[in-house]
Amino acid sequence: MIYLSHFSFPEAERETDFIFHLKRTCYDTIYPFQVLSKKGLRMLDFEPVTILYGGNGSGKTTALNVIAEKLGLRRDTPYNRSNFFEDYTRICDFELQEDIPRVSRIITSDDVFDFALNLRILNEGIDRKREDLFTEYLENKYAHFQMKSLEDYEKLKKVTEARRRTQSRYVRGSLMDNVREHSNGESAFLYFSEKIQEQGLYLLDEPENSLSPLRQQELLRFLEDSARFFGCQFIISTHSPFLLSMRGARIYDLDEEPADVKRWTQLSGVRVYFDFFKRHEGEFE
Secondary structure, three states: OOOEEEEEOOOHHHHHHHHHOOOOOOOOOOOOOOOOHHHOOOEEEOOOEEEEEOOOOOOHHHHHHHHHHHHOOEOOOOOOOOOOHHHHHHOOEEEEOOOOOOOOEEEOHHHHHHHHHHHHHHHHHHHHHHHHHHHHHHHHHOOOOOOOOHHHHHHHHHHHHHHHOOHHHHHHHHOOOOOOOOOHHHHHHHHHHHHOOOOOEEEEEOOOOOOOHHHHHHHHHHHHHHHHHOOOEEEEEOOOHHHHOOOOOEEEEOOOOOOEEEOHHHOHHHHHHHHHHHHOHHHHO
16 A cells, blocks of 8 residues: 655755754754755655665665654644754645555654564562551451441451451452563563554654564564555565565665665675675584
8 A cells, every 4th residue: 555655855955045044044953954955865756665775874764754843743742843844844846646544654763663662661560569568458457447337448448358368368459460571672572562553654763773584574463464465565664674675665775875776685784794704604513
């Protein structure tokens, strides 16, 4: 499925005109101006899966943030947007093939990290509460208590409950269970599987972060199936060889100037892995 068919960024000349007409002359940054234009990146044509490849500073994350901002996509974590982001996105343009579904969103590595951290914090809070309830149980079970007024009714219920139940049943009855513990990779994959729904446009910024090679291959299959069978479109920034191998993906190499479309086996980062394992091929026998 293709929802977003084209997205165009401002030409260098148009950026220059905007900067020239600024009333002030001294700025710490005019980001995102002059980032993508330096790469000669004028327009992106999208397939059901489109990948932006490049090293740090290549502009792939900037491109995703600009697209997400222009389309008004949902996101969980705030990002570092400059004062000129709105000005920049105003002079960008796009073309839709289908209306963008409401479930569409951008997912960043910060989103995944915060999700895993929140699970850990939630469990730590539950553990602390559980310790408090253990203490409360013992105090109530062996309390010398006599009800003197209706104000003591809640205390009476706790004492009665403590004497009627075992310690473990008393605590379980007063507290939710721990959220199942996950490794970072398991939490990351859980986040993707929860947020990516059928028939949506999803921008994924380096989704391989926190994922082992095995989990990256699992994510690869999940994304391929979502695009092929469940009406999803993906625009992904990555340098993971596993995700770059996605079937039918259009790959833009942002390390090239101007940015160019390549096969995944032509990318310099992939060739580094290939040459390394080729040199050590005999050690695997």
